[in-house]
Amino acid sequence: MTTFASPRILVAVALVGTFALAGCGAASSSTSSTSSPTVPTVSVPSVSLAPTGSAREVTFTTVFASKNRRVAEVGPDNQIAYGWNDLDGPTTFEGQPATVEFQGSIWFVNGSGPFSGFVTITLEDGSSLGTNVAGEASLDPTTKATSFSGRITVIGGTGAYVNSSGAGSWTGLREGAVGDAVTFVGSISLTS
Structure with missing residues (x-):
């Protein structure tokens, strides 16, 4: 598994290195007793790894269809369902046609329970946005x-x-069994 240093650590290392190198420059000296000492000037580069834009609210809707799934049912009367589901669907994201893929896992008892997964939005221009989702499902008996x-x-x-x-x-709504179409409405306060 590859691990990467935190952007904050990288910035801290860059700043320490800059300050250390600033002290290595040639110092000017003066033989006159009336002149003031020379103070070295330190120039710190501007580094920004954070998003630069302001937040905007982005809302999108898709109807997911299951491409592949593996769900097991266990327990008395098979009331516990667990597994994963790979769904996708079309959307419009910030005015551009896009595809939304949802790779999710479930653990439902009597049709309700927690789920989690990843949603990737891929626009026609090739740009993509990766997200993590988590929530609860509730079956209306x-x-x-x-x-x-x-x-x-x-x-x-x-x-x-x-x-x-x-x-x-x-939010979402499925009017059938696990694996049937799911209408999904997402709203993200997005900065990029």
Whole structure:
């Protein structure tokens, strides 16, 4: 497993190195007793690894269809379902056509329970935004529809979203069994 240094550590190392090198320069001396000592000037480079834009609210909707899934049912009357589901669907994201892929895992008892996973939004220009999602599913025993709600957190991105950060929420609705179509509405306070 590859690990990377934190951006804060990299900036700290760069600043310490800059200050250390500033002290290594040639000092000017003066034989006159009335002149003031020369104070070295330190120039610190500007480094910004954080997003530079202001936050904007981005809302998108998709209808996910299951591409592949592996869900097991166990327990009395098979009331416990657990496993994963790989879904995708079309959307429009910030005015551009895009595809949304959801790689999720579930652990439901009687149709309700926690889920988590990753949602990747890929735009036609090749830019992508990676997010982590987590939440709860709730089965309505009367209608058999399942509602979803949870948090969405930006992991990072590529292209136009390379320096993105943000978080938000999302809701969803599935009117059938696990693996059937899910309508997903996400809202992210996005900075890039």
